[in-house]
Amino acid sequence: MSTAGQPMFPLQSALLPGEVLPLRIFEPRYSQLVRDCLAMDDPAFGVVLITRGREVGGGDVRSDVGALAHIVEYADHGLGQYQLNTVVGERIRIDEWLPDDPYPRAAARPWPDEPGPPVTAELIGEVIDRILALFERIVSSRGAQLRPDALAVEPEIADDPSRHIYALASRVPMGQADRYALLAAPTLAERVEVLTDALETVAAMVEFQIAEEE
Incomplete structure (x- = not known):
């Protein structure tokens, strides 16, 4: 990050490491953000959740935990219009x-997971079982069958508990508040607890919706 601050892109959603974020840029100040980022060795900008209000026009309230979105592909359509493909990477904390x-800028620093209780393969297996049970309930209510590879991940992700939990969480249809709570959990063990609680909330909502449709 330069002394000018980390370029930031506030959004209406909380993005998790490993997710893909396509963007179409046309607003002049964000066109400048893209140009500045493309001049970097590692073109990236921060993404954070807007917790209240709207970024356009000011007056928004922004979260203090986010992540870096790395530009992996882009197309310059001229007149300040860009098409971006980005991959969300490491978590960051906003100091100021x-x-x-x-465009928005912040003093930001990397925020890796803090030390905590170990998250074992068995515990991740329990999370996978919970998600599969949720998905099975959803698809069976529609007369369909769950794909065997519904939660498959790449081997390098499966071997990294932190990345694996993020990958699993990104597939759960939870609300933005739960997604942000998951991102902001200091330790991996706490993140698993947040995800487990969110799964219970989603499962209850699913049961309610199924009952309404019957």
């Missing part, structure tokens, strides 16, 4: 929001 110049 800086004045927009012209």
